[in-house]
Ligand SMILES: [Zn+2]
């Protein structure tokens with residue numbers, strides 16, 4: 584049994600650990616012969632959502648929501664897996680005497696928690712999740728279970744995200760107060776970009792939003808899926824725009840573009856970045872962010888604790904971030920918990 588040295592000793596690991604356990608490729612369900620979000624190509628992969636550290640190319644067969652499959656094809660090409668089987672929220676698939684179900688995780692469009700039921704035990708693998716409202720995806724659905732596998736990206740008490748609408752309003756106010764400057768907002772291309780656009784629209788921002796080319800394809804996918812993003816315009820590389828065209832405007836780009844040559848076309852840009860990491864002032868300073876917006880697509884500390892309690896799980900397996908801190912806290916709460924020590928996940932960005 585893998586436990587943090589600070590956790591109280593628990594009698595025995597949960598019996599589900601005999602048929603669901605980490606391997607070098609990722610979390611393996613031996614009873615069903617599949618991996619969940621494997622970090623290397625495998626025969627059968629069940630994928631929680633489209634972020635690159637969860638959905639990789641080269642698997643023999645992929646079981647995922649239609650949206651996750653669409654994202655994988657956009658990013659990696661039509662033939663990025665041998666076969667795809669779409670599964671909608673609420674559906675279950677039977678395999679070797681176990682059942683696999685998908686329910687919304689509230690993280691990004693198409694993101695799912697995977698419910699695996701076998702030998703009278705229900706395990707929920709949450710993937711990445713959040714409880715806060717998001718106009719661009721289905722809300723997280725709580726599923727009572729015996730074992731809950733949770734992420735731990737923001738699993739430290741310091742991480743408390745702000746209400747996302749409030750952060751969007753701060754940005755709108757900043758744009759209106761400085762009509763001579765371009766506001767450059769750094770966002771991740773899948774999920775955060777589209778959520779920020781939707782939040783800004785809901786808060787009454789109806790100016791055209793300018794997008795870096797790298798954000799266009801996935802944003803179009805959201806539009807095709809029925810989300811109204813308002814007026815958008817792509818910034819062409821090598822286009823003929825003049826610098827002053829962007830004064831008073833909002834430009835969204837990948838975080839890396841803020842620091843590179845690309846951003847020099849804007850007059851005296853004010854930089855903003857929307858991320859859960861913006862809670863840490865030093866991080867914002869280090870990145871030269873003038874307007875840090877504390878918006879994340881991951882659960883913050885209170886959401887993690889509440890969610891784990893609400894599942895009623897006897898045992899919690901922690902992965903993907905600050906495992907030790909969460910395992911320790913759950914130990915104090917009398918909940919059996921252990922770190923899964925899976926490799927290949929990276930949510931620095933979010
Ligand atoms: Zn994710």
Ligand SMILES: [Zn+2]
Nearest residue numbers: 634636711930
């Ligand atoms: Zn992740």
